[in-house]
Amino acid sequence: MYSSTTQIRVRYAETDQMKVVYYGNYATYFEVGRVELLRGLGFTYKAMEDEGIIMPVVQMSLQYIRSAKYDDLLTIVSSIPKLPTDHSITFHQQVLNEAGKLLTTGEVTLYFLEAATYQKLPMPSYLMDVLNPHYV
Amino acid sequence: MYSSTTQIRVRYAETDQMKVVYYGNYATYFEVGRVELLRGLGFTYKAMEDEGIIMPVVQMSLQYIRSAKYDDLLTIVSSIPKLPTDHSITFHQQVLNEAGKLLTTGEVTLYFLEAATYQKLPMPSYLMDVLNPHYV
Amino acid sequence: MYSSTTQIRVRYAETDQMKVVYYGNYATYFEVGRVELLRGLGFTYKAMEDEGIIMPVVQMSLQYIRSAKYDDLLTIVSSIPKLPTDHSITFHQQVLNEAGKLLTTGEVTLYFLEAATYQKLPMPSYLMDVLNPHYV
Amino acid sequence: MYSSTTQIRVRYAETDQMKVVYYGNYATYFEVGRVELLRGLGFTYKAMEDEGIIMPVVQMSLQYIRSAKYDDLLTIVSSIPKLPTDHSITFHQQVLNEAGKLLTTGEVTLYFLEAATYQKLPMPSYLMDVLNPHYV
Numbered sequence: 001m002y003s004s005t006t007q008i009r010v011r012y013a014e015t016d017q018m019k020v021v022y023y024g025n026y027a028t029y030f031e032v033g034r035v036e037l038l039r040g041l042g043f044t045y046k047a048m049e050d051e052g053i054i055m056p057v058v059q060m061s062l063q064y065i066r067s068a069k070y071d072d073l074l075t076i077v078s079s080i081p082k083l084p085t086d087h088s089i090t091f092h093q094q095v096l097n098e099a100g101k102l103l104t105t106g107e108v109t110l111y112f113l114e115a116a117t118y119q120k121l122p123m124p125s126y127l128m129d130v131l132n133p134h135y136v
Numbered sequence: 137m138y139s140s141t142t143q144i145r146v147r148y149a150e151t152d153q154m155k156v157v158y159y160g161n162y163a164t165y166f167e168v169g170r171v172e173l174l175r176g177l178g179f180t181y182k183a184m185e186d187e188g189i190i191m192p193v194v195q196m197s198l199q200y201i202r203s204a205k206y207d208d209l210l211t212i213v214s215s216i217p218k219l220p221t222d223h224s225i226t227f228h229q230q231v232l233n234e235a236g237k238l239l240t241t242g243e244v245t246l247y248f249l250e251a252a253t254y255q256k257l258p259m260p261s262y263l264m265d266v267l268n269p270h271y272v
Numbered sequence: 273m274y275s276s277t278t279q280i281r282v283r284y285a286e287t288d289q290m291k292v293v294y295y296g297n298y299a300t301y302f303e304v305g306r307v308e309l310l311r312g313l314g315f316t317y318k319a320m321e322d323e324g325i326i327m328p329v330v331q332m333s334l335q336y337i338r339s340a341k342y343d344d345l346l347t348i349v350s351s352i353p354k355l356p357t358d359h360s361i362t363f364h365q366q367v368l369n370e371a372g373k374l375l376t377t378g379e380v381t382l383y384f385l386e387a388a389t390y391q392k393l394p395m396p397s398y399l400m401d402v403l404n405p406h407y408v
Numbered sequence: 409m410y411s412s413t414t415q416i417r418v419r420y421a422e423t424d425q426m427k428v429v430y431y432g433n434y435a436t437y438f439e440v441g442r443v444e445l446l447r448g449l450g451f452t453y454k455a456m457e458d459e460g461i462i463m464p465v466v467q468m469s470l471q472y473i474r475s476a477k478y479d480d481l482l483t484i485v486s487s488i489p490k491l492p493t494d495h496s497i498t499f500h501q502q503v504l505n506e507a508g509k510l511l512t513t514g515e516v517t518l519y520f521l522e523a524a525t526y527q528k529l530p531m532p533s534y535l536m537d538v539l540n541p542h543y544v
Contacts, residue, residue, distance in 0.1 A: 016284055
């Protein structure tokens with residue numbers, strides 16, 4: 001299965017008065033993880049949007065295990081457990097701290113939609129082509 | 137079961153370039169819902185923190201059904217499906233638009249912790265006392 | 273001069289680990305103030321955008337005098353010191369706490385632009401018509 | 409004068425429905441620029457807080473010249489025009505896009521305060537020592 005890692009430094013803006021990262025901000029960390037997974041494959045989500053495909057999130061779940069702290073250098077691990085067979089794709093995502101401890105784990109499901117019509121689309125074939133070899 | 141509703145006007149800051157509310161911002165909307173549920177019971181989360189109890193989120197799941205748009209007046213419905221029997225409490229939360237359409241639904245589980253020690257605590261008895269009559 | 277007030281409850285998401293509202297979030301509070309000023313005049317910024325006019329911010333300055341705290345009920349005072357004579361409009365904005373203490377003061381200048389072409393526009397005449405009586 | 413540059417990739421979360429970075433998010437970009445300037449000097453703001461010094465922002469001004477777009481790789485240039493002579497320090501900050509075009513420019517003034525008492529402090533001597541050679 002295809003996996004990708006990227007790193008993020010926790011910003012002061014992302015902390016709350018509990019002195020940890022606000023729980024809603026992991027959605028943004030997960031977004032960065034997915035975008036960098038795509039970039040690692042040679043594509044950008046930006047280019048997909050420019051050609052008329054959008055990927056709204058339809059489902060997300062998160063488990064908060066340990067807190068991320070200000071200035072932590074986090075590792076975001078994003079993977080695609082199985083190849084999409086229709087218009088939806090699910091990412092498994094994890095956030096780890098510098099000590100390698102698992103902080104947060106989650107799953108995010110997105111649809112491929114035609115921006116102009118909101119019609120469901122299959123995953124673009126250029127993505128399928130580069131992902132396919134990782135699942136045989 | 138105890139339920140509470142509050143309203144939120146979507147801010148420009150909360151939209152993204154898909155011209156809808158960014159998916160991570162529902163965590164904030166849910167937070168407002170829970171805080172206003174407590175206020176409706178005669179308590180504030182702020183006062184709980186001031187007396188040394190914190191409530192970190194340990195789990196969240198969301199289903200995104202329809203998009204919230206800029207300037208929409210959203211209704212947040214928050215409810216506590218069952219009384220806590222230990223240190224954890226689960227809220228069921230919904231976001232509806234002005235037409236009454238369900239946009240987002242979710243579940244959020246939080247722990248009651250002693251701020252100084254991170255020891256798990258049962259729900260404060262003053263909360264149990266006001267909630268109890270709603271579950272008999 | 274035309275003034276408008278609106279109220280905002282500080283969200284947990286808006287605090288940082290200094291246990292005050294993060295300094296960048298006042299831009300959002302100011303946005304809410306301006307939008308509610310327009311609504312009080314009988315217009316919405318949303319409708320302006322729908323008819324093809326956008327108002328990007330071109331300048332902002334803020335003085336941070338006292339901190340806003342979690343759960344504070346803030347009052348945002350927004351005023352238009354003088355009527356626009358060209359494509360730009362400047363708002364004076366203040367944030368006060370429940371004790372009436374001034375927390376933050378700022379000035380924000382925005383342009384009226386045609387969304388399709390980014391051409392500068394004068395303030396829409398329907399806005400000028402309702403504002404004009406307040407400046408004679 | 410001492411200057412530092414760092415890079416930031418624009419996140420989807422940071423855009424708004426005008427398809428540009430929301431104007432309030434530059435405060436966060438500036439924060440990252442200042443923090444990385446300190447790190448480049450061999451210090452972290454996190455360590456300063458841990459030893460009981462906080463640096464709240466007391467003033468900010470921004471000019472928005474061009475828009476930052478989704479997925480842009482931005483360069484944040486942060487500099488300290490002159491050495492502090494009291495408890496305040498002013499940073500000059502710029503945001504440029506990949507083409508080297510200036511998008512945003514700003515000035516941010518912060519105080520050095522003792523966290524426990526909010527007493528004003530001079531800049532820590534270890535910071536003065538490393539900055540001093542850049543101003544002779």
